[in-house]
Amino acid sequence: MLIFINGNRSVGTINKNIYGHFAEHLGRCIYGGLYVGEDSEIPNQNGMRTDVVNALKELDIPVLRWPGGCFADTYHWQDGIGPKSSRKTLINTTWGGVREDNSFGTHEFMELCRQLGCEAYINGNVGTGTVQEMCDWVEYCNMPGVSPMADLRRQNGQDAPWNVKYWGIGNEMWGGGGNMRADYYSDLCRQYASFLRDYDPSHKIYKIASGACDFNYDWTQRVAELTGALVDALSLHYYTIPGSEWEHKGSATKFSREEYYITMYKALQMKGLIENHTARMRQACPNKNLGLVIDEWGTWLDVEEGTNPHFLYQQNAMRDALVAAVNLNIFGDHCDSVVMANIAQTVNVLQAMILTDGPRMLCTPTYHVFHMFKGHQGARQLETYAETALIGADGADCKVPNLHVSASEDHNGNVLVTVVNLSDHSSVPVEIHWDGLSKFTSITGQVLSGDGAGAAAYNTFDNPHQVEPKPLTNITVGTNSFTSLLPACSVATFTLKA
Template identity: 50%
Template sequence: MIKTNSRLFLFFLLLVLTGNCAFAQQKKTIVTLQAPSNTTINKHIYGHFAEHLGRCVYGGFYVGEDNERIPNTAGVRNDVVAALKELQIPNLRWPGGCFADTYHWKDGIGPKPGRPTIVNSWWGGVTEDNSFGTHDFLNMCELLETEPYLAGNVGSGEVQELADWVQYVNHAGESPMADLRRTNGREEPWKVKFWGVGNEAWGCGGNMTASYYSDVYRKYATFMSDWTNTGGLFRIASGANVDDYEWTETLMKNIKHNLVEGLALHHYANVEWNSKGPATGYSDTQYFKTMQSAWKMDELVRKHSAIMDKYDPKKRIALVVDEWGGWYEVEEGTNPGFLYQQNTMRDAMIAGLTLNVFNNHAERVRMANLAQTINVLQAVILTKDEQMILTPTYHVMEMYKVHQDAQLIPLSVESALYTFEGETLPAVHTSASVGKDGKTHISIVNIDAKQTHQVDLNLGKSYKNLSGRILKSASLNDHNTFEKPDAIKPESFKGFKQNANQLAVELPPFSVVVLTLD
């Protein structure tokens, strides 16, 4: 006689084998490419962020003109410039962040010995000597061949101060601020297009209500005039913190649409906001929770976009996710206010997943900024004296640069599941585009910490030439160090088989793959 428990076991086994059990997971991920859309994946989605925070600017980008140990151009590290040019960064946000709303730009111009010092009250309480200011940043952007994105001081500044800054950097004719710029050694204007009108107005930018900030924004935006840019300034309002949908609703309702070109959104991935967990040595549970937090970006983009669609159905106003990335506890022994953290394969997963989300929502998401570029949060570069290393996040963004200004290919995806302790997430995340050279690129991320996943791609046509690159490692916690700077780097990928119009891809656990089809 079969015992009851044995009967139940056989019953559930039969259901799983026949595919009728609700708990039976789809074994394969099926991705179908549709016809290319009319939507362009804006290159500015791949932007970066440099705040006066920790060692991002000082010791990261800038080592001083008199530094004889580290090769530099006007104080900016040559190795950093070369690395970021290889990444083809489209824009760089500066000087903050929270720092922006305590920054008075006139403190950072003129002869450096005469510049006043301030205390960086937000980040570590260190003394800021203002040796890296407007000229230094904008000239560095020219070195990097990238567009500057200036964040204006609304929290502690005045309307005239921001209006003067616009005139100082953009006015080509005779004017008080343009003349001051020439006195300080720059004849031609820099023609800065992107401007943030405050930062995190709901928090460090003034703890304002959405209604109050709407009025403040309208006042500042009104007095920001342009003289040289075709199409005018691109003014970005301080948008919502994560899922504050009421903030987005209020701004879209209250701000005249001829005064705003972009609406910001901030979201960081971590275990929990009040218990972020370590950057390395994290547990499987902490990893899964971080992936849940990262995948929330898709929901945030969809819901904020839906609100914007009510007031702006033609999608004239961009959703600008100008702060995103992983945020963990600082490395042991470092200043808590410097936000220095290592960068592992977990961060590669965050980067690949998030960029796929942005690509797939490119109709509305037209600009974003990873936080931050060097030595802070989810950095693409870490420096230590003369040494510089590239992080797994750097390598993902380098692999994904093929999507910049490419034509979005919509996808239908039936993803296998990543299951952990009874909770599930889609295991596979992907986006695709076709470039101006006619080549199709498909980026695929398997966030599953344990399982290899097969992805069946329905391509719609066959391709003669196929190649791929992969970023993978033996352990989730693996990362590049100053002793082993190339422990993780992209390599050639051959784990696919083509059969007519279909492509079967084998994705190792926690890996990122970019395929090129021609």
């Protein structure tokens, strides 16, 4: 199969924030996943799990969204500051009715971001909060001078402002965030956006309106029309769900060929969603280049047997890795509109990077995709063309191309090519040509595959290295081209060194 890379054409620079993540007070994402507390026997630094933080640092995480999600709709940030002994203990009515002691709050989140070396994206509470409450939160985080909230921050041990840039004005306002109509939410958003202040001219905040879910283009258009002059971006939520019923979304590790191809088909719908939502935003607000923030995406599958159904703990197989790779390719090729994306979620929830079990942890196949693709961050997207064949389960309507490709060039002239072989049973020979690029001194490759287990392969705590990247050794280099053979159901990266 022929793949062509055109170095003369690009739609722009791939915003590093496309590789963002999401951590909600849900199940074991925060407590036991990212945070264990200073007194835990599990090694930690200021309460953050050392093993998890070290693994995540390898991904060069650019931005982390918190505290939700749906949890944000009932979260009152002042419950999570000050001495931990005096913080309110509540019940997390959103996710499972479990105890929430607020030991992980704003200071802990900012400490986590410091350890990860990433920016913070805070989602404000519009569902049950007030304009004053969110304004106070921005002031608490960002005010460098004298003010009630800045003084309170200093009283709680943080002298300098954190200068949090990214602020979400509500979450899923069309649903659990208040079941609002677009016009009503837009009026609220305009009010919130009007009072969220910049406290330092050199650290302007970036305001993100609560956008649509899935194919609700009318919500996007109306919110863009009414709020576009006051915000910087709209969000979009889209989960890849194989099952036809919400209560039966499908197993993470036990699925048929038809379910596999349905999953891939639905993942590829992200391209049309981005293009259609962006078109509505441009139509509604033609005088401002509103960004699209896909701050919840990934696979949503049935929870693992024997786990709390409200904790959303699912295994993570090679099929999930393919979904991640396809989406990251799509985001990169639409970097002229997609300014951020945050996979759901970082640890122990939905399509996680990492799973933990007490003191044990493992990196999932999805983690490895993010690690393999991180070279795209901040690089110039390159136009690609791939010769493909439509494939799918016998007799099924959901057909997908057997290959999915993206490429970028960094500031040193190095090129990263990311290729996904979606076929669940056939290897694919590829012949990659390019034009308009520098001469390369070397070409190396890596591949992630399930080997004999295929799309259902996954890592366990007893065998945490079952699915890991391996070198691709079957690369033959020609003039402005090279060839290789991609195993079935695999993700490959090729690095062309200038």
